[in-house]
Structure formats: C-alpha cells, structure tokens
Amino acid sequence: MREMFVIKNGKKLRCGYTTGTCSAAAAAGAALLLLKGEEPRTLRAKLPSGKAAELAPAGCGLREGRAFCSVIKDGGDDPDVTNGIKITAFVSKRKDGIIRVFGGAGIGTVTQDGLKCPKGGSAINPVPLKMISQSVRETAEKCGYAGGLDVELEAENGERIAQKTFNPRLGIVGGISILGTTGIVEPMSERAVIETIKTEIEKYGAENRQAILFNAGNYGKAFCREKMGLDLARGVKISNYFGEAIDHALYCGFKEILIISHIGKISKLAAGVMNTHSSVADARAEVFAAHAALSGANKETVREIMQALTTAQMIEILKKAGLEKETLLSVGESILQKIGARTKGAARCEIVVFDNEEHTVFISGGAVELAEKISF
Structure with missing residues (x-):
C-alpha cells in the first residue's frame, strides 16, 4: 500500500x-x-x-x-x-x-x-x-x-x-x-479538522440542499447505515465540533439539521458544552446526575452516577433505580433546548442518540421524518 x-x-x-x-x-x-x-x-x-x-x-x-x-x-x-x-x-x-x-x-x-x-x-x-x-x-x-x-x-x-x-x-x-x-x-489538527468540516458543509450548501445530516463519529456512521438505512456519503462527520458545525450550517442557509450521535458525546450538549472533546470538558456525570435528580433520584443514586466512569454505567444505575426512560427523556430535551439556543430558531434540529449496544436511547419527534427526507 x-x-x-x-x-x-x-x-x-x-x-x-x-x-x-x-x-x-x-x-x-x-x-x-x-x-x-x-x-x-x-x-x-x-x-x-x-x-x-x-x-x-x-x-x-x-x-x-x-x-x-x-x-x-x-x-x-x-x-x-x-x-x-x-x-x-x-x-x-x-x-x-x-x-x-x-x-x-x-x-x-x-x-x-x-x-x-x-x-x-x-x-x-x-x-x-x-x-x-x-x-x-x-x-x-x-x-x-x-x-x-x-x-x-x-x-x-x-x-x-x-x-x-x-x-x-x-x-x-x-x-x-x-x-x-x-x-x-489521519493527522489531527483542531483548526484543520474544523475547516474540513466547514468545507464539507459548504459542499452540500452549494447543491441547494435545505437539510443536512451530521454524524459525530465512525460508530455513528455504522449506526446510520445499519439501523436507519442512511447513506453517510450524504452527511458530514463533525467529530467533537457540534457548535462550529451548527453555526456553519446556519451560515450556509440550511433550515433543517439532523444529528446522530453516541450518548457519551452528545450528552455534554445538555450542559451547553458544544466542543465535546474530553480535553475541553467532560460534563457527562453532572448532566446525568442533575437530570436523574430532576426525575426523582435519591441522593445515593446521584452519588453513584457521579462516581461512574462511562455513560453505559450511568444508564445501568438509572435502570436499577427505575429512572432510565424519564432521565434520558429529560437529557434529550435539554440537548434540544441547548441546540435551539445556539440556532436561535433559524433552523429546525432533530437528534437521534444511541448507546454502545447500538440501541436508540433518545429520538426527537421529527427525527425519523427528517432522516427519510435526507436519505432521498
């Protein structure tokens, strides 16, 4: 080779x-x-x-x-x-x-x-x-x-x-x-990666598309293909740069954005963290602990979540407490709120969130319809 x-x-x-x-x-x-x-x-x-x-x-x-x-x-x-x-x-x-x-x-x-x-x-x-x-x-x-x-x-x-x-x-x-x-x-340079993402977004913008698909990584690519039937050749891999990608999509005139991501990455958006690289911020435990508390978790459950190392462990703790669905719904809605604050209503944004087992843990109301639209 x-x-x-x-x-x-x-x-x-x-x-x-x-x-x-x-x-x-x-x-x-x-x-x-x-x-x-x-x-x-x-x-x-x-x-x-x-x-x-x-x-x-x-x-x-x-x-x-x-x-x-x-x-x-x-x-x-x-x-x-x-x-x-x-x-x-x-x-x-x-x-x-x-x-x-x-x-x-x-x-x-x-x-x-x-x-x-x-x-x-x-x-x-x-x-x-x-x-x-x-x-x-x-x-x-x-x-x-x-x-x-x-x-x-x-x-x-x-x-x-x-x-x-x-x-x-x-x-x-x-x-x-x-x-x-x-x-x-592939050599990684943060600025270079962001510029590459912007270039890809502009490529789709030049085709007069109104909707765009953002995928956060290689596992998201497989999830899109195997679970949703989406061709990722029509989407942009945004890595950790959610904020930069959303901003540039708005700049290019996109009116609809579909984001598909692993829970461990996108959950950080619920805390307003728009660059999800671990070296920038890791608010996963804080996000899950806060939303678990809002969903009725007791002090011991919140403490266990704060001590967990992975989102998979956090979800298992929520399952044992009988709070998985309610907490994940709360986290998902918070992610949408933070994205909405970023877009200021200039674009409709839908999300699909999956876990390590490639199970969908949160899907926004219009995500399936938008996915079908993008796949054509």
Missing part, C-alpha cells in the same frame, strides 16, 4: 497506522515464522476497507516454542502519544482450532463495565481484534495449518505511556489500548 497523505491547512500531512494495524501485521509475521520457519521481510495486514497495509518488521525470532515479531508504530504526522511505540506479537500453537488473542505486558486490562471490551479482558477493541484474528488465520491457511493459535500482544513501556492517555479515567489499567476503526491514522 502506497503512503497516504491528507491536505490540511494547506499542508501535506502523512497518514500512519493504528495500534490495531501494527498488532495485526506483527501477529501475521510471527505466525509465518512459527508455522513455516520463514522470517518475514515485509508484514501485511488487511484493513477494514479491504486494502492491505505493508509494514516493516522491527525484529523477529523464536523463543521457548513461541515465535515473535515486532512493529514500531508509525502514526504519520499525527502527534499521538503512542507514536513510536514497539508492539510485539508472540504466537504459539494450541491443540484445538481456536485463535485466541489477548494482551500481555503493556496492554491494558478493562476493570469497568460499559466499554466495548469485556470487563476483566484485554483492552483490544473489536475492530482490531477482528483484524488480528483474520491476519493470523489467513497466514495459517497459507501455511497449511488448521490448528489453533495463541496470540499475545505486548507494548514496550505501555503502562507508562498509558498514563498520558484517557485509559486511567476509563478504568483501563496496566497499559495502552489496541485501537482503530479504519486501521489508518
């Missing part, structure tokens, strides 16, 4: 690979060495898009019946703290036909419910987990091996590096997470 670049703020910035892609490539290399005795010169990993990434090994070998292969993460021009980290995959045979992927030294362990990885398991997100398993399985098939394999991942200095991430706040201990929904890291 050729090097990829993006143009942001008039600069040509080099893309890189996620920890998930690096892990999948390292695992494939270790499997090849174990099963065929060949030390790979180039490592390959299939990306979710179907394209293949090619990476250089940073060392391979055999040790106590296991093969290992390392990759140095190259995040391109993205200033992520995991850039340059060494990820090593150790592969060994199993007697059954199972491929098991788990974390070792430097890979975090999940200690709380509500995340995409199960509590007690390694912090290896679903997409990279699938990439790693697929890479190892395809390598085994090429080598004529039908047995099982254990894949253990390690990240050099992962525990130290993880302290500079949001893992400690999410209840992930002992190391970094293996992440990535596309396998590709």
Whole structure:
C-alpha cells in the first residue's frame, strides 16, 4: 500500500497506522515464522476497507516454542502519544482450532463495565481484534495449518505511556489500548479538522440542499447505515465540533439539521458544552446526575452516577433505580433546548442518540421524518 497523505491547512500531512494495524501485521509475521520457519521481510495486514497495509518488521525470532515479531508504530504526522511505540506479537500453537488473542505486558486490562471490551479482558477493541484474528488465520491457511493459535500482544513501556492517555479515567489499567476503526491514522489538527468540516458543509450548501445530516463519529456512521438505512456519503462527520458545525450550517442557509450521535458525546450538549472533546470538558456525570435528580433520584443514586466512569454505567444505575426512560427523556430535551439556543430558531434540529449496544436511547419527534427526507 502506497503512503497516504491528507491536505490540511494547506499542508501535506502523512497518514500512519493504528495500534490495531501494527498488532495485526506483527501477529501475521510471527505466525509465518512459527508455522513455516520463514522470517518475514515485509508484514501485511488487511484493513477494514479491504486494502492491505505493508509494514516493516522491527525484529523477529523464536523463543521457548513461541515465535515473535515486532512493529514500531508509525502514526504519520499525527502527534499521538503512542507514536513510536514497539508492539510485539508472540504466537504459539494450541491443540484445538481456536485463535485466541489477548494482551500481555503493556496492554491494558478493562476493570469497568460499559466499554466495548469485556470487563476483566484485554483492552483490544473489536475492530482490531477482528483484524488480528483474520491476519493470523489467513497466514495459517497459507501455511497449511488448521490448528489453533495463541496470540499475545505486548507494548514496550505501555503502562507508562498509558498514563498520558484517557485509559486511567476509563478504568483501563496496566497499559495502552489496541485501537482503530479504519486501521489508518489521519493527522489531527483542531483548526484543520474544523475547516474540513466547514468545507464539507459548504459542499452540500452549494447543491441547494435545505437539510443536512451530521454524524459525530465512525460508530455513528455504522449506526446510520445499519439501523436507519442512511447513506453517510450524504452527511458530514463533525467529530467533537457540534457548535462550529451548527453555526456553519446556519451560515450556509440550511433550515433543517439532523444529528446522530453516541450518548457519551452528545450528552455534554445538555450542559451547553458544544466542543465535546474530553480535553475541553467532560460534563457527562453532572448532566446525568442533575437530570436523574430532576426525575426523582435519591441522593445515593446521584452519588453513584457521579462516581461512574462511562455513560453505559450511568444508564445501568438509572435502570436499577427505575429512572432510565424519564432521565434520558429529560437529557434529550435539554440537548434540544441547548441546540435551539445556539440556532436561535433559524433552523429546525432533530437528534437521534444511541448507546454502545447500538440501541436508540433518545429520538426527537421529527427525527425519523427528517432522516427519510435526507436519505432521498
């Protein structure tokens, strides 16, 4: 795969690979060495898009019946703290036909419910987990091996590096997470991202559209496609920049805005937070605690919500208290009020909010009708 670049703020910035892609490539290399005795010169990993990434090994070998292969993460021009980290995959045979992927030294362990990885398991997100398993399985098939394999991942200095991430706040201990929904890291610059969002909004505005779809992230993209039948090619990914996106949509003359977002992101709007990046503000617990109290929650329930680390945990607390529906309705209405204050009535705005399980937790009155309108 050729090097990829993006143009942001008039600069040509080099893309890189996620920890998930690096892990999948390292695992494939270790499997090849174990099963065929060949030390790979180039490592390959299939990306979710179907394209293949090619990476250089940073060392391979055999040790106590296991093969290992390392990759140095190259995040391109993205200033992520995991850039340059060494990820090593150790592969060994199993007697059954199972491929098991788990974390070792430097890979975090999940200690709380509500995340995409199960509590007690390694912090290896679903997409990279699938990439790693697929890479190892395809390598085994090429080598004529039908047995099982254990894949253990390690990240050099992962525990130290993880302290500079949001893992400690999410209840992930002992190391970094293996992440990535596309396998590709695109360089992030806040101003550049906002300008890109504005450019996309202007593109739709130039087509004389009256309604626009805003999607807050990759999971929202999947939700739109699978649950609502919406083609996200007709929408704009706004990331954390709700306020900037709404303002620019009004500037471009849009009269109707549909926003589809995960509850963990959009709930912050209920507190008037229009840039939802965690480095700017994290008002989730305060929002849920306040609206739970308005819905009749007692002091102990409010305290539990304030101590929760994720919105999934907060919703579980509300379920146990019998206050889930009423509180989520209150939060949703507050989000609409804050958006209305931002638009000052210049545009109609509808929202669809979903959770980790891709269940709709709040949908405004005209959202379905507007979604159908946009999908044509």
